[in-house]
Amino acid sequence: MSASTSVPTIDTLIHSRWIIPVIPEQKVYENCSLAIDKGQIIALLPSVEASARYRPQREVHLNRHLLIPGLINTHTHAAMSLFRGLADDLPLAQWLQEHIWPAERKWVDASFVADGSRLAIAEMIRSGTTTFSDQYFFPEATAEVARDTGMRAELAFPIIDAPTPWSRDAEDALHKGLKLRDDYRTHERIGVVLAPHAPYTVGDETLEKIAIYANELQIAVQMHLHETAGEVQQAEAKTGERPLQRLQRLGLLSPQMLCVHMTEVNDTDLSLLRESGAHVAHCPRSNLKLASGFCPAARLLDAGINVALGTDGAASNNGLDLLAEANTASLLAKALSGDASAMPAHQALASTTINGARALGISDVTGSLEPGKSADLAAIHLGELEQQPLHDPLSQLIYTASGQRVTDVWVAGRQLLRDRGLLTINEAEVIQRARQWRARIAGLPDAEQ
Template sequence: MPSPEPTSLLIKARWIIPVEPAQRVFENCALAISDGVIQAVVPQREAEKRFQADTTINLGHHVLLPGLVNAHSHAAMSLLRGYADDLPLKTWLEQHIWPAESRWLSEDFVRDGTGLAMAEMVKTGTTCFADMYYFGEQVAQAAQQARMRCHVAFSVLDFATPGGSGPDDYIRKGLALRDEYRNNDLIQVGFGPHAPYTLSDEPLRKIAMLANETDTAIHIHLHETAQEVADSIAKYGMRPLERLHKLGLLTPSTQCVHMTQINDSDTQLLRDSGAHVVHCPTANLKLASGFCPVHALQSAGINVALGTGGAASNNALDMFSELRLAALLAKGVSGDATALDAHAALRMATLDGARALGLDNTIGSLEVGKSADLIAVDLSHTGAQPVHQPASQLVYTASGQHVSHAWVAGRALMLSGQLQTLNERELTGKARWWQEQMK
């Protein structure tokens, strides 16, 4: 009889949803992790014979699945949660959020707000997030310390903010940050042009050129409202997506956030360019921005990921809430009850999100050789019974509060509901301090 193989961690679970292969649920299986990488996914009886584990975790009422990928957030804006609610986007931004940022935005604000957001995200199942904000070095440092995986999209705008004096300054700082984290296993840095309506042609052309030269992703708010599209047609004689295409910004590394206003020509441009769409259903509804036609986009072969946006416009960072809403909206908007089924919704929040961020060879599914970025969700609660279909329970009855464990590259970020790399009490204390300052 051969000697058992050594492994760092063996996790036995009632169910495992690997995402790839698609539409599969493994029952009473175990996942072996060695050096931060998935070593095997096998039946529990085989695992007991095959492996000698340093640590074994038994999760008899849980589903193991890939860690969720929040493909669009403004993490530090967690400190502006509830600051200005029930307003349309233009009013919300120009009369409330931008004035608040001009007064309070700083390195300390971003560091503390990002920490608070990461605590919420880990506790609700997110292990990787794309962030678009200012002071990207603070975001990167915070994510590195928390051992979260993060795509930092450094904001670029035509006008000055506390984060920069103008387009050239934003770009200079962002490229320096990219160089600093070029070989980092957890942090990647990309361009974050805020939106077509906050950037003129010259800096957009510069971003397109630099992104192409450095093979760097572009993350941009796009077609968020009907007014944005109408204003672009009036000013430039074309829709925002067509303008970006002509300026060279639509590529397979472009992440188009929101996309609630889409016609056939937009769909064709997205399909031909290979660009990705990031759907933010709660933020779109709360700001009355419109509906992203997820089913139509996916049917056209366009990759659609899922994001929360910032807590100032959501007001939560719970990807399970986004999952449920995305699945229901896809059915309602398309008039097709089969649109975005439970497995497809889970894929959108995991592997499709990883694909949008260029990380699908590393994370997004529980496959041998991939990084061990995964979560466990407890389905023992009354509202999940009986468990006929674990995938359906995750999408239609679960919430972030049912996440019990989280790992990134095999390292525990949360065990039995307790954060391992973040100090929750300290972070909530800082949030209360900022609240007092902003009164």
């Protein structure tokens, strides 16, 4: 047999100075390569061996880079990027009721969501995110942008009893959202799940109906929960139950449930989360900026509860950088617990990768660099002055790196970012559309963009 027939041809071979696969845990491989074919990882092996074993159609050399699984943003409101900086330095209730909700009623439509989602997806790709879970109006517009740009996405369609820019009421939202789920039922990168907005915007009757859909159709559920102490106190004063207890009573707490924020957790809450198998989406930077409270991530992780990270929307976070989020989450866990070993670097990275995949129910597809999984990858340049000397690439990733160091991104083997340049999005056009929206919202003529 000739050499040409004995060496298999594959799509891509990526050689990297360092690779952190996340699974196995706390492993850092040096001078190794990922072999990719038909969108999947087929091997992780030493570079010398990889070059001898495979004949790639494309070969990538990342000589000063760290290669990690693509980051997973478990909670955001992508289109709200167009409200970035609109109403800063305000508490949550005032921010929502006096600024964001009125702006949404006036401006949010399918075109707003499409433009805002494209801006957010571009930002997420450039900071290493390959999967995001979005909870916002007109999810069909976000789905279309995600589909066309190559991102992996979960659309958590919002369900609120009152009228919204997208739906007349909860029944209308369910009808539209379930139709969207049918439209994308077989799509390999896009899923659709249920998202009752919050305990104070959705009544028991609607939540019971959502629980039935979730159980019968095996659909995941995402909900803002225990976002502030005030929310929990008002619920207890009104019903005698904490929101988490109410969800348990209504049959919604399960491994399909993603509890977003969870800044207030007592012993009863901890037991309910652990026993139900529900997941938590921790959004530290948004919660800090709105002074909403602190999710006790280290305590939850120690109790065996899966904690993943989300950015929330850029209107309350001002950025969608998950590496910055991991840094904040780790530092916050140490400060809250009084333990410098709380949420170490490897756990912070896991919370942006495999934990996020588990929270979204896609850990068999992505979240780690294992053969058989989708080739969702991010490469981070660690050769700059700010990363020197480099004793530990994992430590440098969490404690010194940021999304601005991400140079290359792949989703399902397709490259979306090369040398910081977007390959599936027209950056100039995205910026121009954002400036037009800014002028419109500010009441300025287009000439004053």
